Amino acid sequence: MSGSIINVSIDGRPVAVAEGATVLDAARELGIDVPTMCYLKDAKPFTSCMVCLVEDTASQKLLPACSSLAQDGMTIRTDTAQVHEARQRALELLLSEHVGDCEGPCRCACPVHLDIPRLLRAVGRADWRSARSIVDDAQPPCVGEQDCKAPCERVCRRNQVDAAVSNSHYGSISSRSVIPSLPRDLLIIENTGDLLRQAQHRLSTSLEMTDQTRHECLQNENCCAAVSIRAVVRCVAGLDVEATAGPSVEAFVRNVSVIGKLMAEEHPVMMRDVSAASRVVAVDPDGGYAADEATREAARCMHCDCRKGHDCALRDYAIAYEADQRHYAGGGRRPFEQITQHADILYEPGKCIRCGICVRITEREREPLGLTFIGRGFDVRIGVPFEGSLAEGLREVARDCAEACPTGALCVRKEAQQ
Amino acid sequence: MSEIDISQVDAIIDGCGTARSEAITILTSIQDCFHYLPQEALDRVCERTDCTPAQLYGVATFYSHFRLQPAGAHRVKVCIGTACHVKGAGAVYDAFRRHLAIEGDDDTDADRLFTVEKVACLGCCMLAPAVQIDRTTYGHVTQAQVGGLLRDFLAAEAQRAKADGSKVLRGAGVAGEVRLCRCTSCEAAGAGAVWEATHAAIQALHLNVRLQLVGCTGLSFEAPLLEVVGEGGDAFRYGMVRADDVEATLLRHFQPAGLHRRVTTRALRWLDRCVDSFEEHEAPFRYAADIRETIASPYWQRQDHIVLDGAGEVGPLDLTAYRARGGFEALQRCHARYTPDEVIELITASGLRGRGGGGFLSGLKWRQTATAAEGMRYLVCNGDEGDPGSFMDRMILESFPFRVIEGMAIAAFAVGAGEGIFYIRCEYPLAVKRVREAIQMCVDAGLLGEGLTLRVAEGAGAFVCGEETALLAAIEGQRGMPRIRPPYPSEQGLHGQPTLVNNVETYATVPWIVAHGPDALRQLGTPGSPGTKTFALAGRIVRGGLIEVPMGTTIREVVEEIGGGVGEGHTFKAVQIGGPSGGCIPARLADIPIDFDSLHAEGSMMGSGGLVVLDDSDCMVDIARYFLAFSQDESCGKCTFCRVGTRRMLDILERLCAGEGRAGDVEELEKLGGWVKAGSLCGLGQTAPNPVLSTLQHFRDEYEAHIAGTCPAGRCKALIRYAITTDCIGCTRCAQHCPVDAIPFAPHERHEIDDELCIRCDTCRQVCPSNAVIIRSHNPRS
Known part of the structure; x- marks a missing residue:
């Protein structure tokens, strides 16, 4: 009996798979995209996130594709309104308990959506080339320093601790004297390959793309190279909101902040590894910060943005399925937590979706202590057995876990330096 | 932290073995130690x-x-099952904490004597609210009794330390027999004390009478029920017997050894009573005014006993008596006359459907298991009856263990299983004990046949383990998290092998089917649901208990004829069938027959058979909130819709009960309930919204009322206020009993309640002799 062939139909297209294959296997065979978050390749399915729901035409029931076995004669649809809404609701439920923001408030407030936290980190390690490219990414419109009203500083969470990080100086970094000593060629990205890669990266992470347009853009190099990025940025800046099909960035930005005002007990969490120095005053007030001043000031940034902001399945699907973070938002939120016991990785439990991928990896790789589910029900969480430290729990596979984590719950501490 | 004796741990490991699958057994033993x-x-x-x-x-x-934290010397478990909830278990729990001065997140008193916890359901629904302290269960607990109850427990503990082991009196040439059930709920009603008193009385009066332990009659409303069988064989039943009634009762039927002894005993008893009456004594149990109430015949007329056959007559562990009534003949007939295939045919032809809730055709399941791949096959008896408001499986296991064992042995023969496992929840210690003993007796008597071993695996407190894949995970020593089906356990179950999982009652029906033939079962019940079904009848009802009726009996017949209707002064409002997976059926639909399909059509389901009757004093939004809180708490936390979805539904319901409902909440609740149903992985999540959706379907006006700021039944604390009317006679009882001193002491005057202090615990209303305490609607927004 084993080894026989199973014929199923997905979205009207027939496909034959081996017995024991799942509906997800069959869909992938056909190149049909089914979102997954708890799915771990080559491991037994866990079936927890429920974003892979598909519809069984015969029973009208929803099935999780990742673990439902393909059965002969099955007809599956992945493209119905019911499927779309079910996935959207699953994502909204996950978002309703998500403690953590994709972006820092500064970036959300910036009219050009400049990636200020990343810029600050580049400046902090005196990586001027990266800093420059981050700023270039934000153009147009490159606000001149005269026009920049620094809304970022008004919303900076450092205000709640002492004073905001001074951002305005970097807002116009391209034209400032912060980097006069650097050779000019370092500041210019000449290589078109780089440009293309950047363009693709931006497209793949830009917020308002639907899956389909993103797919098309990524297929079409010309499209990327032909500076449509700028149009996207224009949208991002809210200049052409009406014309965009997807949710506007403004809508996204409005939805994205769960953390809002910090609770008092969160100050120490956010201030860990952050310079406690007070705001740097430029020696030359008219000329702006000198390089060392800028570096010192940048070290005051609290890293409000998610370390996985550009590599997060939850965020990507939330955008693709137009999931509204507020839909099921209850009263308060849980406090933001950050577990820093491990040298290489961070654990932010508030972002965990309990998919158990990390638990399964530690089990598979025979970590001596590993990770486990603790408790049950709504309060179930992932942690080290007997409340041991993360460093003990993840001796071998910390980076694997961080990489496989579908959200920012487990992430590499320091961003890769290029 | 105290050091522990590690050799005890070693001894436990030596006893349990070192396999991964023994995790729960090992942990249970360590915790016991x-x-x-x-x-x-x-x-x-x-x-x-x-x-x-x-x-x-x-x-x-x-x-x-x-x-994981040290507990007090004794554990007080307050049952918050459905029946206990409607009878005020929450207030009793609060009262224990107040009495023991336990605050905040703590659960243990300062002396580390008592740890107070909530427990899903003790299965003593008719004695609600029920409380279990260690292995002793108390029924009808009121807030005012909490202190006395703890004292009573400690006194009994001291006694127990002294008492000797032997209890059963057996004499030659007995003139009569006294029968008493000591199942968990009868014990909760005081059967233990009655047993001791009977034993003592028989000895003191030198009566030639045998004291016989019997299986439960199911008449929980009469418990403890003492049955006296005289010399002539006439049986008399006495309900709600108290320990100090026993002597007089016995004397009514049997003559003591000598006249002088009789006179002395009577005189002493009279003296005792005089002394006792001087003490202000609140007994832990309540009794009806007429404790000699005869057993109403309608209670029996409607019933048909298959699984409860022999109730109140046969000792639960009396193998001889069970065999004398034809026990184990069905198994022997299978071995002697039928092939396994013929047995499966027989079960299939009877149309038996699984009694655990889903109503899956048992014959089909047996067939699938029998025809699955070669190799080891397992048999599992699902005794993880976690639904609040259910106690059928407990009573069957406690009172008729041999019947379930016989059913399992027949099933094992039919599907070719080599090992059978009873999975019984740890909240049922007596069931675990009796089944273990019964298995041993069957093994000793060589009744199980070659190649079958039976054992008991104890649950450790997880409702979700009633779901079969979660149950199998638990037996394997894992967290009880369900997995997707297919593959079904009949194909890949325990340790990946074909496994037949059936409910206790299903197995208990099997011997009868084999003995009487498949057509006999179809004579009972309806075409779609043949046979009988047991129900745990509880809630706002006069006569509750374990009943067994043919499928197709109407709700009205059960509630009004068997149960005697709701109490005086109240009107029957709805029945909640099937616990957290079921739904509420309103009184106006009470004429629908109880069977799998009719209930399903009304948005409810059979579940395992909890039947809680609700009257006009019950708030349907509160009931929905209660069940959802239960499901939410018991969710394993695996899939998104159940883990987060039920929580978001609960958020809305809590908002409604707190008078903070918003426009659109009801619609959102309905929609979200639909998604949780459609998108959850297992039966728990797929049915968890039923109590909400069914009340929304039938009692939507109550939801709307809550949004408008009123609770029509006057139950939701945020929407009511207590007040004292001019009927107050100034007796001060309310002031004395108020746990928060919200009623100033004012003898001979009309009392007043300080609303700021009042915690709406309802104590004052319960103790008021002149019904002067009333509940007023209070809209927090106006």
Whole structure:
């Protein structure tokens, strides 16, 4: 009996798979995209996130594709309104308990959506080339320093601790004297390959793309190279909101902040590894910060943005399925937590979706202590057995876990330096 | 932290074995030994067994029975099952905490004597609210009795330390027999004390009478029920017997050895009573005004006993008596006359459907297991009856263990299983004990046949383990998290082998079918649902207990004829059938027959058969909130829709009950309930919205009322206020009993309630002799 062939139909297209294959296997065979978050390749399915729901035409029931076995004669649809809404609701439920923001408030407030936290980190390690490219990414419109009203500083969470990080100086970094000593060629990205890669990266992470347009853009190099990025940025800046099909960035930005005002007990969490120095005053007030001043000031940034902001399945699907973070938002939120016991990785439990991928990896790789589910029900969480430290729990596979984590719950501490 | 004796842990490991699958057994034994799971013990287990730290800690934190912090010397478990909830268990729980001065997140008093916890359901619904202290269960507990109850328990503990073991009196040439059930709920009603008193009375009066332990009659409303069989064989039943009634009762039927003894005893008893009456004594149990109330015949007329056959007559562990009534003949007939295939045919032809809730055709399941791949096959009896408001499986296991064993042995023969496992929840210690003993007796008598071993696996407190894939995970020593089906357990079950999982009642029906033939079962019940079904009848009802009726009996017949209707002055409003997976059926639909399909059509389901009757004093939004809170608490936390979805539904319901409902909440609740149903992985999540959706369907006006700021039934604390009318006679009882001193002491005057202090615990209303305490609607927004 084993080894026989199973014929199923997905979205009207027939496909034959081996017995024991799942509906997800069959869909992938056909190149049909089914979102997954708890799915771990080559491991037994866990079936927890429920974003892979598909519809069984015969029973009208929803099935999780990742673990439902393909059965002969099955007809599956992945493209119905019911499927779309079910996935959207699953994502909204996950978002309703998500403690953590994709972006820092500064970036959300910036009219050009400049990636200020990343810029600050580049400046902090005196990586001027990266800093420059981050700023270039934000153009147009490159606000001149005269026009920049620094809304970022008004919303900076450092205000709640002492004073905001001074951002305005970097807002116009391209034209400032912060980097006069650097050779000019370092500041210019000449290589078109780089440009293309950047363009693709931006497209793949830009917020308002639907899956389909993103797919098309990524297929079409010309499209990327032909500076449509700028149009996207224009949208991002809210200049052409009406014309965009997807949710506007403004809508996204409005939805994205769960953390809002910090609770008092969160100050120490956010201030860990952050310079406690007070705001740097430029020696030359008219000329702006000198390089060392800028570096010192940048070290005051609290890293409000998610370390996985550009590599997060939850965020990507939330955008693709137009999931509204507020839909099921209850009263308060849980406090933001950050577990820093491990040298290489961070654990932010508030972002965990309990998919158990990390638990399964530690089990598979025979970590001596590993990770486990603790408790049950709504309060179930992932942690080290007997409340041991993360460093003990993840001796071998910390980076694997961080990489496989579908959200920012487990992430590499320091961003890769290029 | 105290050091522990590690050799005890070693002894436990030696006894249980070192396999991963023994994790729960090992942890249960450690907890029994130390009253919690000490870290050193867990380290030792990791060191000496195949259990990994991740597995062990995952399991220890999953099951509610386990605790990682030291507990008090005694554990007080307040049942918050459905019937207990409607009868005020929440207030009793609060009263225990107040009495023991336990505050905040603590659960243990300062002396570390008592730990107070909530428990899903003790299965003593007719004696609600019920409380279990260690292995003693108390029924009808009121807030005012909490202190007395703890004293009573400690006194009994001291007694127990002194008492000797032997209890059963057996004499030659007995003139008569006295029968008493000591199942968990009868014990809760005081059967233990009655037993002791009977034993003492028989000895003191030198009566030639045998005291016989019997299986439960199911008449929980009459418990403890003493049956006296005289010399002539005439049986008399006495309901709600108290220990101090026993002597007089016995004397009514049997002559003591001598006249002078009789006179002395009577005189002494009279003296005792005089002394007792001087003490202000609130007994832990309540009794009806007429304790000699005869057993109403309608209670029996409607019933048909298959699984409860022999109730009140046969001793639960009396194998001879069970066999004398034809026990084990069905099994022998299978072995002698039928092939396994013929047995499956027989079960299929009877149309038997699984009694655990889903109503899947048993014959089909048996067939699938029998025809699955070669190799070891397992048999599992699902006795994880976790639904609040159900106690059928407990009573069957406690009172008729041989019947279930016989059913399992027949099934094992039919599907070719080599090992059978009873999975019984740890909240049913007596069931575990009796089944273990019964298995041993059957083994000793050589009744099980070649190649079948039976054993008991104890649950550790997780409702979700009633779901078969979660149950199998628990037997394998894992967290009880369900997995997707297919593959069904009949194909890949325990340890990946074909496994037949049936409910207790299903197995208990099997011997009868084999003995009487498949057509006999179809004579009972309806075409779609043949046979009988047991129900745990409880809630707002005069006569509650365990009943067994043919399928197709109407709700009205059960409530009004068998149950005697709701109490005086109230109107029947709805029945909640099937616990957290079922729904509420309103009184106007009470004429629908109870069978799998009719209930399903009304948005409810059979579940395992909890039937809680509600009257006009019950708030349907509160009931929905109660069940959802239960499901939410018991969710394993695996899939998004159940883990987060039920929580978001509960958020809305809590808002409604707190008078903070918003426009659109009801619609959102309905929609979200639909998604949780459609998108959850297992039966728990797929049915968890039923109590909400069915009340929304039938009682939508109550939801709307809550949004408008009123609770029509006057139950939701935020929407009511207590007041004292001019009927107050100034007796001060309310002031004395108020736990928060919200009623100033004012003898002979009309009392007043300070609303700021009032916690709406309802004590004043319960103790008021002149019904002067009333509940007023209070809209927090106006």
